[in-house]
Amino acid sequence: MVANFNLTVTTADVSNPRIDVVVVYTDTSVTLADDTADGQGASKAILVAGPPNASPAAPNDAAIQSAMGGSYAYTIVAQVRVEAGVSAIAADKITDVRTMAAPALGLAYGGFSYIDSGCIWTATSGLAAGMTAGLVYVVKSGIRLPVVLSAIATHTFTANKDTYVSVNVSGVVTYSEVANNATPPSLPANSVWLAKVVSGASTLSSVLPLYGSTNPRAVVTQSGGITTVTGWDAITVSSSSPTQTKTVSYGMTFASIPNVMVSFGGDQVSGSVALGNGGNNVQGKAAGKSYSETTTGFEAYMWADTNWVSGNIVYFKWTAVGIAA
Structure with missing residues (x-):
């Protein structure tokens, strides 16, 4: 990739929004005439469409690997929210999720994952809840990286479950379900917890911050269940x-x-x-x-x-x- 180029967003769903991701990867199946000892392959970028849903989530790893046509290492550099029925993408629907290099001796090195601001879940009606936009920091390979999250208007939770909500370093939100009062699930790799949502048969019993604090003067860490x-x-x-x-x-x-x-x-x-x-x-x-x-x-x-x-x-x-x- 040596010049500016465009990626085409596929037709929007008529009923539900979706989240697409811009993926950059090296296609190692390509052999170029001037390949050197640095390794063969061609750098490529694709736009992978997420599944339309009232509470959309970005495409998972399997969908991205399928779109690339192989098991290649990749980086998600942006998210694009495609609202239902739109014919154009507004600039504020594109979120830069690149992880920038930290300055020498900067605070981005080491430490722990935590919620910096926002990301507050609130029950709306029935089994549904929404989350405010926010900023979290996730530690990956010893470096603490910022992850900017867009608001989630609504997500419908499964009845009679304890659902643990987390987000990973690529900004993908995961809903890990267990039976009510069961042992909490393991935190997904390179992620931070956002909330624990407890549901009954038809309503949400509680929506609690999990290993994140709404007190701006406090920081939360978690180890071994403590x-x-x-x-x-x-x-x-x-x-x-x-x-x-x-x-x-x-x-x-x-x-x-x-x-x-x-x-x-x-x-x-x-x-x-x-x-x-x-x-x-x-x-x-x-x-x-x-x-x-x-x-x-x-x-x-x-x-x-x-x-x-x-x-x-x-x-x-x-x-x-x-x-x-």
């Missing part, structure tokens, strides 16, 4: 009252009250305070610290024998460890 949420917050002293509090949401729900650890840090005025409860120096005075936990969040307390100075801020870090609901 979920860890870490974040930060601050108590802004709003009065001179000796007791100051702050309610914090994990941004997700635990099956039971998790183990929570809160570390009160430095303040605007002086010093820092040590980890845990007990008397420590905050804003130049001895202070006690505590917190009370629930399955969805906790309340941090800070108190002293004398009044606080209104307007000052005391920061704290927190960690919650448990099993996600």
